[in-house]
Amino acid sequence: MITLESARASKGRFTLDGISLHLASGQYGVVIGPAGSGKTTLLELIAGLVPLRGGRLLLEGVEAQHRPVEARQVGLVYQHAYLFPHLSVRENIAYAGAAADLQQELIARFALSPLLGRAVESLSGGERQLVALVRTLARRPRMLLLDEPFSALDPGRRTRVRREVRALHREWGLSTLQVTHDFTEAGLLGDVAMLLDAGRLLQSGPPTELFRRPANAFVAEFLGAENVFAGTAKALGDGTFEFVTGGLTLHAVGEFANGPAHAVLRAEEITLARDQGHDSARNRFSGRIVDIEPHGAVARVTVDVRGVAIVAALTARSAQDLALAPGLAVVLSFKAMAVHLC
Amino acid sequence: MNRIGIATVVTGLLGSLLLLFLAAPIVQLVGSSGADGLQRLGSDLALRDALLLTAATATAATLLGVLSGTPIAYLLARREFPGRAVISALLDLPLLIPHPVAGMALLLLLGRDSAVGSAALDLGLRIVGTPLGIVAAMLFVSAPLFVSGAREAFVRVDARYEGVARTLGDPPWRAFRRVTLPLAGRGLVASAVVMWARAVSEFGAVVILTYNPKTVSVLSYDRFTGFGLSEALPVAAALVLLALVPLVLLRALRAGEPRT
Numbered sequence: 001m002i003t004l005e006s007a008r009a010s011k012g013r014f015t016l017d018g019i020s021l022h023l024a025s026g027q028y029g030v031v032i033g034p035a036g037s038g039k040t041t042l043l044e045l046i047a048g049l050v051p052l053r054g055g056r057l058l059l060e061g062v063e064a065q066h067r068p069v070e071a072r073q074v075g076l077v078y079q080h081a082y083l084f085p086h087l088s089v090r091e092n093i094a095y096a097g098a099a100a101d102l103q104q105e106l107i108a109r110f111a112l113s114p115l116l117g118r119a120v121e122s123l124s125g126g127e128r129q130l131v132a133l134v135r136t137l138a139r140r141p142r143m144l145l146l147d148e149p150f151s152a153l154d155p156g157r158r159t160r161v162r163r164e165v166r167a168l169h170r171e172w173g174l175s176t177l178q179v180t181h182d183f184t185e186a187g188l189l190g191d192v193a194m195l196l197d198a199g200r201l202l203q204s205g206p207p208t209e210l211f212r213r214p215a216n217a218f219v220a221e222f223l224g225a226e227n228v229f230a231g232t233a234k235a236l237g238d239g240t241f242e243f244v245t246g247g248l249t250l251h252a253v254g255e256f257a258n259g260p261a262h263a264v265l266r267a268e269e270i271t272l273a274r275d276q277g278h279d280s281a282r283n284r285f286s287g288r289i290v291d292i293e294p295h296g297a298v299a300r301v302t303v304d305v306r307g308v309a310i311v312a313a314l315t316a317r318s319a320q321d322l323a324l325a326p327g328l329a330v331v332l333s334f335k336a337m338a339v340h341l342c
Numbered sequence: 343m344n345r346i347g348i349a350t351v352v353t354g355l356l357g358s359l360l361l362l363f364l365a366a367p368i369v370q371l372v373g374s375s376g377a378d379g380l381q382r383l384g385s386d387l388a389l390r391d392a393l394l395l396t397a398a399t400a401t402a403a404t405l406l407g408v409l410s411g412t413p414i415a416y417l418l419a420r421r422e423f424p425g426r427a428v429i430s431a432l433l434d435l436p437l438l439i440p441h442p443v444a445g446m447a448l449l450l451l452l453g454r455d456s457a458v459g460s461a462a463l464d465l466g467l468r469i470v471g472t473p474l475g476i477v478a479a480m481l482f483v484s485a486p487l488f489v490s491g492a493r494e495a496f497v498r499v500d501a502r503y504e505g506v507a508r509t510l511g512d513p514p515w516r517a518f519r520r521v522t523l524p525l526a527g528r529g530l531v532a533s534a535v536v537m538w539a540r541a542v543s544e545f546g547a548v549v550i551l552t553y554n555p556k557t558v559s560v561l562s563y564d565r566f567t568g569f570g571l572s573e574a575l576p577v578a579a580a581l582v583l584l585a586l587v588p589l590v591l592l593r594a595l596r597a598g599e600p601r602t
Contacts, residue, residue, distance in 0.1 A: 044505070047505070047509055048508075049502075049508070049509075068508075068513065069505070069508035069509055070509070070510075070511050070512055070513055072509075074509060075509060075510075076505070076506065076509045078502060078506070080502075082500070082502050082503055082505075082506045084503065084506075084507075084521055084525075085525070086524045086525060095507070095510050095520075096510040096511050097511070132506075135510070136509070136510070139510055139511060141509075
């Protein structure tokens with residue numbers, strides 16, 4: 001269990017401030033945020049490598065501010081691995097003096113046997129990350145902090161390693177906090193997601209909550225929301241809102257105050273058709289296709305609606321079936337519930 | 343010839359001139375008198391004693407410098423604290439003042455009339471005019487070189503290695519011994535070698551604190567003023583050869599330096 005209450009820490013000129021988070025025992029948390037937002041510093045603060053300057057840090061429910069790093073039972077794996085270059089791969093794994101059978105088990109689980117006899121300098125970035133992960137796990141920590149630990153692995157191996165880490169997390173009941181730039185990884189792994197920017201925690205909650213209901217426009221754009229509009233919200237009194245942006249009026253539902261706001265609409269929530277249909281969608285607009293951007297099995301279609309660009313996502317097959325092409329007139333529709341005001 | 347070509351030629355020419363200016367006198371000295379100096383080791387007892395004394399006192403000064411300088415070099419490399427800049431400047435000070443002045447300053451501090459000197463005398467330790475004075479002079483002028491080199495050696499080792507060792511269960515001292523020391527080791531040894539070489543060649547401060555017994559540098563000066571250049575040259579050549587030993591060692595160490 002990891003708890004931070006209004007925590008503050010500095011590293012050089014960088015400051016983490018007002019960080020409050022709670023990761024229950026056995027939970028898997030993911031930390032996301034732009035480069036330089038303080039993700040690594042947050043992990044180092046929890047590990048004890050960066051001192052707490054204010055607020056509280058509790059590990060397993062116990063105040064940990066003055067507990068030495070080596071007594072915290074926290075394992076930390078850096079993106080750059082930091083394998084000890086004067087030791088062999090085998091010596092790195094055995095560094096913490098773990099039981100031989102545990103080392104063997106981990107070596108087998110992560111398929112590291114072929115690397116054992118090699119010098120650290122001869123390893124690739126991905127191999128180094130794997131060895132660093134096993135070295136940390138061999139100490140059998142109660143809390144695991146991972147700083148983009150899979151970033152240098154090839155996609156196939158990354159999937160296998162991710163699965164193995166998730167399995168160990170469950171089997172050992174580890175409280176795990178992982179920094180990642182990969183939103184898919186965040187969604188796949190995390191019970192809780194936290195978004196940092198400029199040393200502050202902007203939002204935390206289940207990953208789907210962050211994706212669906214971002215706290216502000218920055219969070220929405222950072223998490224890849226395709227449609228973020230600035231405008232004005234006006235309550236209609238029945239729990240619905242009118243949101244005016246440019247020449248468009250969108251319908252939304254939820255709890256919000258009247259006034260300036262942002263509307264967030266994910267591309268996959270939008271239905272695209274060649275002609276007007278009849279369904280329950282409160283938002284329906286005619287427009288003209290500006291651009292079609294294929295992304296593997298998905299196509300992102302940008303439609304100009306009264307001077308506002310709206311991006312819709314549909315399968316490449318659907319785009320083909322509808323014979324979509326730039327300049328074509330189409331109808332976009334989406335439910336009021338798909339529009340999130342923030 | 344393009345501009346880069348001309349720049350390369352000019353740089354090479356200037357560099358070669360400097361190299362020639364630095365190396366030529368030493369090569370000439372060793373070439374003309376090195377063999378003579380080595381031969382005299384068998385017959386010239388004063389030279390042999392001076393060499394042994396120089397090596398022994400330089401080694402003692404280096405050991406003291408390493409023992410006392412390593413912790414402060416580590417602190418300067420790793421920690422931010424009030425007064426850090428002042429401490430750095432103080433450590434560089436002996437490198438900036440003329441060495442005879444350093445000798446006089448030490449004489450003031452350690453002479454029999456000073457508080458430290460008289461306290462040492464009470465304990466039966468005479469510093470000025472003894473090998474202890476030589477060690478003190480050597481330590482004063484050469485320890486800053488060790489601290490500076492050791493600090494650089496520690497800076498080159500990313501502090502995150504230590505952090506990882508701590509998360510793997512090592513208390514600070516064990517992380518230092520198992521990780522930092524091996525990784526900075528070559529740099530520390532190289533700095534100690536530089537310190538030793540500097541100590542061996544020290545004259546100005548040593549001659550003021552302890553004229554007798556004589557180190558090789560004092561002996562060569564003594565021979566020069568008493569008997570002329572021809573008598574001083576073999577002694578000087580022996581001193582250069584002694585200083586070459588650590589230089590060769592240093593190059594060998596740096597050739598195999600690991601990347602951290």
